[in-house]
Amino acid sequence: MRLKRYGLRFLIACCLSTGAFAQKTALLCKRLIDGTGKIVQNAAIVIEADRIIAVGSKDIIPKDASVIDLGDFTVLPGLIDAHVHPFIDKDDYQIDHLRRSSAQKALEGLKIMQDLLQAGWTTLRIAGDADVAYAQFDIRNAINKGLFTGPHIYGAGHYISVTGGGGDINFTSYEQPIIADGLIANGPDEMRKAVREEIKHGSDWIKIMVTGAFMTVGDNPQDVHFSSEELTAVMEEANRRHRPVMAHAHATEGIKMAVRAGVRSIEHASYIDEEGIDLMLKNGTYLIPTLSVDLFFQEKYFNSKALAKAVQLGKHEKDENTKSKMLSLAIRKGVKIGLGTDNVGFPATFPAREFAELIKLGMTPMQAIQAGTKVNAELLGKEKDLGTIEAGKLADIIAVKGDPLTDITELQQVKFVMIGGKVVKSDN
Template structure:
């Protein structure tokens, strides 16, 4: 019996290493923008299981390998959005999170994330979301188990806010015991506990609201909310658990505080100045400017109560002018610009307008593409797997009909999507 079991084991191992081994496939296209800055004409990408194993010309495809011929299409790495809120889809999001259960948000959020995947966004970094629980990580875990098709998901469960800050609810009566959409903490010890809670429930990033916000009631984006002691407590605790920190920061001094404290990325950066730009260069801080959200509110939510609040502050247009001027300077000086949209219920093709906005402010189309692929992967510490089309990387690929180096808006019309070697969309 032992002899029989031995040979049965040998047969099973042999099958696993030969006949049952994942089949190779090939993708061929007119042009490959590989995410490193190179453009390869008439390219062939060879894939085995979920990884890229070779890149070359069409004549280098091994015999017998099935081919997906994308004809005249341009192939690129899967897109990465570094600032999304999949559960926010209404103007009054500060209270809307109380109208829906965490389970409902998980179902609706999964649909939102899948729609984004089909539009070419193969990786999402969640910058905190409007759920008193952690439904976004239930979605992530279900996708990782193979229960659903979806993008790679990383990020923070909540945005950590001080009392009265952008993550708090500041317009209800004192007697109402309402749970805010943010995780409210005050003082170094509460900040430490908040970081620990986030990590306990699945956050692989920590999101902090260092300053006020434009679209929330009762606070001012030009105010700094965190004390030095609170910020240090967050950074120390996150570092102890090897978690990077992203800092929502509009106010000039808040931006500088966050950079000096060692955050991985500054989100928005509305009142950035030249000193802040130089600090980013010195510390290697990433800037996620989130430009598309302004377009979305102006075009889709022009009657938005939140937008009216921002305009009534008398600072919204001023901030946009300052931000655009400083962002152009940051691009010129070489600050690491990472693409994030602040997606709060965008239609699936809308986030790709972020690329065109970056081009308007001085990036070349190639630089903008890299901001949404290679640079984001590096910021997230996932460059071994994501962000470029290279041997050994995950086979996360998209294709468009035209050439985005000539017309960057082509990225709003993705025709082919593959994630982890599995094609999930192919339009002619």
């Protein structure tokens, strides 16, 4: 009997340590937009540990579950931003990149990511960032160890650029031996090495600057910067190591080159044409149009000298309306479009304006919500864990007071946030 008692105590201790007796929690809400396209009225969501175990009506709630009643609120999956730069938060970001240490960027970047989590963004894909090291992965690793609460983080350490490209610093004198904010590589061999360096230091995506950029001095976004040989080398190396590639591509031909090479996503696509759209459809390439960044520049940085080029190009793009017409066509044709903001210092509630911009292009509110949940989870290859509220998924859940299907701006006012079954925000 004594051995049996000791054995029982040992079993209980093991169960507690592994979470086998974890507390169940039930969320109640007036309306559930589950990410799959369904709307469930008067829904209940049952959570155990960090996972959803059941979704349905109130009669599914176990007797031993604690209940969080969200009343008339609308519940949705946690939001996913597929294009962020947490270390870029100044208009003169390339100079600011030289002012701040990697350690300082890590501390400030953690605060930015936590603020985004509070605004409902439970997952971020970093599209490279302005840091000589890999501070974003130090943040990710600390969050994953439980040292801090923060969003799920995926992405690239740096944007790989050619000399004189959008990731290089092109406004200093020849004599100045500075380290650019991007990872500079030229020729197939250097491209292979750059991919290997990124993977070695924690990148689960590879980011390449196939064309010029809007924000940098000394390059033209309508120019193609990568040769076909360089692009092939990147793709071969990334594929060998099972890392997807995201391609910064504004120029028409650069978009097509990147799609033909097999990148998983095209970022920006400012000068895409119908042939490029059809190529994306044929190859199943995702498109991340990053619309709200132009709004941010026009509203905050309209007098900025550092971003004069970006502001002017964005204004011209808006006046010409060509990008909007092409993106609307891409939506109608069925290109897989995810939500990415190109967040470069936005206030935490600003990124949700991307939903309204997608709706202006012709998406329904439900499609726009799915772009920032289900579609982005599929882009990341994390659809088994993220993007919808279904049994088996991680309990990444947000709630808003009203109905975002009738007023999409509700997503700018998230009142409740849960990540991995842990409540991190609960207003009202």
